[in-house]
Amino acid sequence: MTTGTGHVASYAHGTGAVPLLGETIGANTHHNILNNALLVSGILGYTEADRVCVPVPLYHCFGMVMGNLACSLRGACIVYPEAAFDPLATLEAMAAERCTSIYGVLTMFIAELDHPRFSEFDLSSLRTGIMAGSPCPIEVMRRVDSEMGIEEMTIAFGMTETSPASTMVRPDDTLEHRCGTVGQAMPHTEIKIVDPVSERTVGRGEAGEFRTRGYLVMSGYWGEPERTAEAVDSAGWMHTGDLATVDEEGYVRIVGRIKDMIIRGGENVYPREVEEFLYSHPAVADVQVVGVPDERYGEELMAWVIAREGATVDEDELREYCRKIARYKIPRYVASCSEFPMTVTGKIQKHKLRTQAIEKLGLRTAAGVRTA
Numbered sequence: 001m002t003t004g005t006g007h008v009a010s011y012a013h014g015t016g017a018v019p020l021l022g023e024t025i026g027a028n029t030h031h032n033i034l035n036n037a038l039l040v041s042g043i044l045g046y047t048e049a050d051r052v053c054v055p056v057p058l059y060h061c062f063g064m065v066m067g068n069l070a071c072s073l074r075g076a077c078i079v080y081p082e083a084a085f086d087p088l089a090t091l092e093a094m095a096a097e098r099c100t101s102i103y104g105v106l107t108m109f110i111a112e113l114d115h116p117r118f119s120e121f122d123l124s125s126l127r128t129g130i131m132a133g134s135p136c137p138i139e140v141m142r143r144v145d146s147e148m149g150i151e152e153m154t155i156a157f158g159m160t161e162t163s164p165a166s167t168m169v170r171p172d173d174t175l176e177h178r179c180g181t182v183g184q185a186m187p188h189t190e191i192k193i194v195d196p197v198s199e200r201t202v203g204r205g206e207a208g209e210f211r212t213r214g215y216l217v218m219s220g221y222w223g224e225p226e227r228t229a230e231a232v233d234s235a236g237w238m239h240t241g242d243l244a245t246v247d248e249e250g251y252v253r254i255v256g257r258i259k260d261m262i263i264r265g266g267e268n269v270y271p272r273e274v275e276e277f278l279y280s281h282p283a284v285a286d287v288q289v290v291g292v293p294d295e296r297y298g299e300e301l302m303a304w305v306i307a308r309e310g311a312t313v314d315e316d317e318l319r320e321y322c323r324k325i326a327r328y329k330i331p332r333y334v335a336s337c338s339e340f341p342m343t344v345t346g347k348i349q350k351h352k353l354r355t356q357a358i359e360k361l362g363l364r365t366a367a368g369v370r371t372a
Contacts, residue, residue, distance in 0.1 A: 011192040011201055012250045014167075014185030018042050020215055029219065033065045034073075036163035036216055039187050040156065041070035043168055044101065044128050048075035051125075053099040055081050055090045055108060060345045061164040062132055066156065067103060076101075087111040095121040102126055102150070105133030105346035106140060110286055113143050114309055128152040128171055132164075133346045135254050135272055139279040141179040157182035157254065161231065162238055163216040166191060167252045181251040189214040192237070193246050196258060207255050207270070210244040211237045243270065260350055262291035262299050267328045269301060271350075274322075274329050278303060281321055283311040288340055289331060290354045293366035302333040302357045304340065312336075333361060 020035045046052070054067040071078045081093035091112055094102060104112070109131060112118065129150055131141070136155055144153050152171035155178065158164040169183035177183070185191045192201050193208040202208040217238045220228035232238050243255045256270040263269070271289040278287045286306040291299040307313045315334040322330040341352040358367050 012185050012190070012246060014187045014189040014191070018187055020188055032163040032216055032218065033061070033069060035188075036165055036186075037065050037069035038073055040066050040130075040165055040168065041074045041076075043170060044070075044130070044154065045171065046070065046074035046076045046101075050074070050076040050101055051079055051097055051099045052076050052101040052103070053079045053081060053090065053094050053097070054103050055085045055093075056103050056105065056133075057345060061160050062103065062105075062130075062345070065164060066130060066132075087115045088117065091115060091118065091121045091123075094123055094126065098125040100125055100127050102129040102148075104129075104131060106131065106136055107286070107340075107342065107346055107348075109140060109144055113140075113147055114285055116309070118147075123148055126150045128154065130154050130156050132156045132158075134348060135182075136179075137276050137279040138179045139276075142175075145175060145178075153178060155182050157252065158212075158216075159238075159240060161218045162212055162240075163218070166210075166212040166216065166240075177251055181247075181253050183252065184250045185212075185252075186216070189216060191246070191252070193244055204248055205245055207243050207245050209258060210240045210242040210252070210254070212240065213237045257350075260290075262289075262301060264291075264294075264299050264301065264328055265297040269329055271301075274301065274303070274325070274331065277322065277325055278305070278318070281318065283307055283313050283318075285309075285311075286340070288348055288350060288353055290350050290357060292333065292354060292357045292361060293363050294332075295366045300333065301329070301331040302335065302361070303331040304335055304337050304353055304357070306337060306339070333357070335360060 018039060021038060052071050054063055056063040058064055079093055079097045079099055082089040085108055144150055154169040154171060156165040156168045158166040165186055166189055167183045167185055169178045190213040192211050194211055195202055196209045213236045217232060241258050243258055245253045256272045260271055261268055274289045275287050278284050284305055285308040288304045290302055292302045294300040305313045313336050318334050319330055341349045
C-alpha cells in the first residue's frame with residue numbers, strides 16, 4: 001500500500017501473511033531480532049532440509065540473527081567454514097557439505113569468485129543466500145547468478161539498529177530486480193524517502209534519506225538518550241543516513257550515504273553510480289569512488305581500483321572508458337591498490353580512503369580551504 005498527499009510519495013508498508021511472534025507493542029531486543037529472523041528465513045523458504053553456509057562474523061547481526069537465529073527457527077543446518085573468513089575454506093565447505101544457501105558481504109563473494117581454484121568446486125546444491133553489509137554492484141550479482149549458479153540469491157538491506165533487515169529481495173524476483181535493487185519493504189515494516197533538509201517525503205524516483213519504522217527499530221543506544229533521539233525521531237522513524245529511491249512497485253535502490261555524496265562544482269555525484277559503471281570494465285575486480293578536496297570545484301572524484309587477477313589498470317584508459325557517462329562524473333584521479341580498509345564486519349571505510357587519497361595526491365592545502 002502507498003500513501004501520499006499531493007503526489008505519489010516514496011512511502012510504503014511491507015505486508016505479509018506471517019504474524020509477528022510475541023507482543024506487537026513495545027520494542028525490546030528479543031522481540032526485534034526474533035521476528036526479523038523469522039521473516040528473513042520465511043522469505044528464503046528455509047526448512048530442516050536446508051544447509052546454510054555462514055562465513056560472516058557471529059558477533060554481528062548478519063551472522064547471529066540472519067544466520068544462527070534464522071536457522072534455529074526453521075531447523076536448518078548451520079555450516080561454519082572456518083573461525084574467520086577464508087575464501088578457499090568457504091568454497092570447500094559449500095561443496096563438501098552440499099550447502100543450499102550462502103551468506104556474505106560483497107568482498108567475500110568477490111574473493112570466492114576470483115579464487116584461482118573456484119572452478120574446481122561443485123556448487124550445484126546452492127539455491128539461495130543473502131548478500132548484505134554494503135551495496136552490491138550489478139555486475140557482481142550477475143556473476144553470482146551465472147558463475148555460482150544461485151538463481152534465488154537475495155540482497156538484504158538494513159542496519160544493526162533495525163534488527164537488521166528493513167528491505168529484502170524476494171527469491172522469485174526478476175534478475176533485474178535482484179541485481180539492481182535491495183528489494184521491497186519487509187513484512188510489518190514501513191519505509192519512506194525524505195528530503196533531509198526540508199523533511200518532505202519525496203516523490204517516486206527521487207533521492208532522499210531512507211527511513212524505516214516498525215517492530216524492527218531498536219529501543220535505543222544503551223545509556224545514550226541524546227544519541228538515540230538523533231537517530232529515532234518522535235514518530236518512531238529510524239534515520240538511517242542512507243540515500244535511496246523507491247519506484248512505483250516499491251523496489252528500493254540505494255544510491256549512497258549522505259556523508260559520502262560528492263559535490264563537484266555544484267553537481268551532486270553519488271559514488272555508487274560511478275562505481276556501478278566502473279565494475280563493467282573487464283580489468284576491474286573491485287572499486288571505490290571517494291571525493292577529494294579541490295580548490296576550484298570544491299571536490300573531485302577519485303577511484304581506488306583493485307584489478308582482476310592477471311590484469312592491470314591503466315589510468316588514462318580507464319578515464320577514457322568513462323567518457324560514456326556525464327563529464328562531471330568522470331574520476332579525475334585513479335589509483336590501484338590491493339585491498340580497501342574495512343571494519344571487522346566487512347564494511348569499507350571510505351573516510352580512510354579519502355584520507356589516504358589526500359596524502360597520496362598531496363592535497364593537504366586544498367583540504368584546508370574553508371567553504372561556506
